[in-house]
Amino acid sequence: MRQKINLLFVLLLAAAGAGAQSSWIRVNQLGYKPAAPKVAVWCSKNADSVKSFRLVDAATKKTVLSARASRAFGAWGPFAQAQRLDFSNAAKPGRYYLEGGGVRSPEFRIGGDVYAGTADFCLRYLRQQRCGFNPFLNDSCHTHDGYTVYDPNGEGRVDAVGGWHDASDYLQYATTSANATYHLLMAARDFPAVFTDTKNARGLDGANGYADVLDEARWGLDWLRKLHPDAGRMYHQVADDRDHRGFRIPKEDSFYGRGYERPVYFLTGEPQGLFQYRNRATGVSSTAAKFASAFALGNLLFRDRDRDYGIRLWEKAFSAELYSRKKRGAAQTAPGRAPYFYEEDNWADDEELASAAVAHMLMGKAYYKEYLDAALRSAAVEPVTPWLGADTARHYQWYPFVNPGHYELARALALPAVRALDVTYGEKRRALIGHYREGIRRVWDKARGNAFYRGVPAIWCSNNLTTAFAIQCYWYRTLSGDRQFEQLEAAAFDWLFGCNPWGTSMVYGLPAGGDTPTDPHSAFTHLNRYPIDGGLVDGPVYASIFNSLKGLRLSKEDAYAPFQSPQGVYHDDFGDYSTNEPTMDGTAALVYLLAAMESSPLSRPPVPRRGN
Known part of the structure; x- marks a missing residue:
């Protein structure tokens, strides 16, 4: 009898294996x-x-x-x-x-409406990440920020309350916040019909005459204004990785030895780090120029609605742009007790965007041509974002992940009044568009060999790179009319929503009823089961990166185990901060991409190409 049972067991196992x-x-x-x-x-x-x-x-x-x-x-x-x-x-x-x-x-x-409302949906995550007054919790947090460090005038206090938490933890960085703010402002400018008005300025229910995307962008602008209180001062970071002492709902943190105050880092352009590790900062330009571009575009969008606010942004745009010249080089975020920080190494792209944005703000004034020419000089320094076509890069080494400056400058140089200033501007505009084409071609050379058309390296925040790359493809297609990379653009977008080895969307709750993250590295979900609707998670990393990270431990059996490989691992597990942590700046960029996809009919179905 036992032999028959054992035989039956073997047959059942074989059948199960055959049916897998x-x-x-x-x-x-x-x-x-x-x-x-x-x-x-x-x-x-x-x-x-x-x-x-x-x-x-x-x-x-x-x-x-x-x-x-x-x-x-x-x-x-x-x-x-x-x-x-x-x-x-x-x-x-x-x-x-x-x-x-x-x-x-x-x-x-x-359907023509498949992306309707998705950009607004992702704004939910940004509202949930608000610091100061948090509309999701209907409560306030971090209201004592903060005491200054690295301040050349000696330690003091600055009002740094506001902004967004960076990545489901509670640090705050000016570089990511300014980039996020700019993407939200661009989305409001480029695709105004996409966004609705259901929230007030505090993020609570109730229309206020401003599209919700503008309310969110203004939240970012107001925090950046606080971090640049006058022409001689600019701060770039609130808190440090002492924050990482466990999951908690944001309230008042007492991890920094000063009651409920958190440190606010002065932007010196020199290496910083209060403990064992230090960054490799070489200047202030990369961060200060991001301030300037956000203020300049904010002026364009708000000055007709709120004259006084527009004037304040005008003044901040000029002072931030001047600050960016104090010590030319790249600023980096400050590490604490762990060796991880945003290792930004480039700044010419930020200077280009700042000059182009100020030129747009000044359009029609007697001296705006000098800003256009300054932007063109910066564009020549870094024509192609260096990670495009590369196998790897350090964390946030090339940031923002593609260069919006080429797009903004190309838009300006297309205006007849601008073209009339200089007969060479048409040729220079074509060169800018060619820079985008060259970056896309480098990725295509890597992507064309696999069925997913995947040419984005699986480094930390690969979904942010993917979103940015899809935006660059969109900008190139709309500026040039060239459709040759249309399927590569679509592959990058499709990857984010399930056309990837794991078959999962990388955006919490989008689409409803789909395979999306349910257990992200977020205190909101892990402690209270709050949904973090619209949050874009970091995305897959090389197995070698995953295996090298400190303090990373999965909490349960890996549901995606059959789909992990050296080329990429992804875990829907709160223990994996490398692949499943939502990011504020990545989500803001996704707001722009989704608005573009909702607005754009794309084109006729493409003619099939050999190898597609």
Whole structure:
């Protein structure tokens, strides 16, 4: 009898093994616009391939399109084989799924409204990360910030209450906050029809005559104004990694030996670090120029609505731009008791953006040409963001992750009144657009060899890089009219919402009912099960990075274990701060990208290309 039971057990195990899934179809769970490229990826643990696939109407179960799969791309990541399934010619709105190679994809939508409201949805995360008064908690936190460190005038106090917590912990950095503010302002300027007005300036329910994206941008601007109280002072960081003493809901922290006060770091342009570790700062330009660009664009968007506020931003834009020249070089955030900090090494891109933004602010004035020319000189220093096409980079080494200065400058040089100033501006505008094309080409050279068209390195905050790269592709396409990288742009966007090896969206709660993060590295979710709607998590990192990080420990069995590989690991686990921690600046950039995708019909379905 025992022998029969043992035999039955063996047969059951064999049957289970034989039935284990070995192939998958990965799609953008958020959906696809009718006129946009539409590509899924069939991937398998086996070396076999598929010849064809079909698109099925989820309601009627009828096949609406049959097509051949792409060439086999071979092994990549956790898969032995993968192919692209291009169904771009399907344009009828509806709910669908794909079938091929004996497997079926998750359901998804095709429709003109598939991205409607998504940019506003991601603003929820930014409101939740507000410091000072927090509308999500309807309570205030960190109201005693703070006492100054590295201040050449001696220790004092400065009112640094406000802004956003940086990454689901409670440190605050001017460099990320200024970049986030600029992206929100750009989104409000470029896509005003996308955003609604349901919240007031404090982030509470109730319209106030300003789109919610402008309310959020103003929250950022007001904090930056506090950190640049006068022409001779600029601060760049509140708190340090003494913050990392465990999960808690934000209130008043007493980790810094001064009651409830936290340190506020003066922007000196010299290496900083109060304990064992120090950064490698060489100047102030990278951070101060980010202040200037945010103030200048803020002036453009607010001056007609609030004259006094616009004047204050005008003054801050000039003083911040002058401050950026005090000590030219890159500023970096200050570490504490751990060796991790934002290792920004470039600043010419920030100077270019600041000059271009001030030029826009001054448009029509007698002296705005000098700012245009200064921006062009900076553009020549770093024409291509260095990580594009590279296999790796240090944490935030090239920041922002792509250069908005080329876009802002190219927009200015397209204006007839500006072109009339200098006959060479047309040629110089084409050169700026060419810089974008060259960066995209470098990524394409790496991406074209795998079915996911993945050419973004799996370094810390790879989702931020992916979002930024998709924005650069969008800017290039809209400035040039060139569609040659359209499928690469779509692949970057699709990656964020499920067309990746793990089959998961990287945005908490988006889409509703989809496979999205549920256990992020966030005190809000871990302690109180609060949803962090719209938060973009860091994203996959190389296994070598994951294995090298300190204090990182998974809390449960890895649900994505079959899809981990040396090329990338991702864990939906609060213990993984390297891949599953939401970031404020990444989410702000995603607000811009989603607004662009909601506004843009993209183009006609692309003509199939060899190798697609």
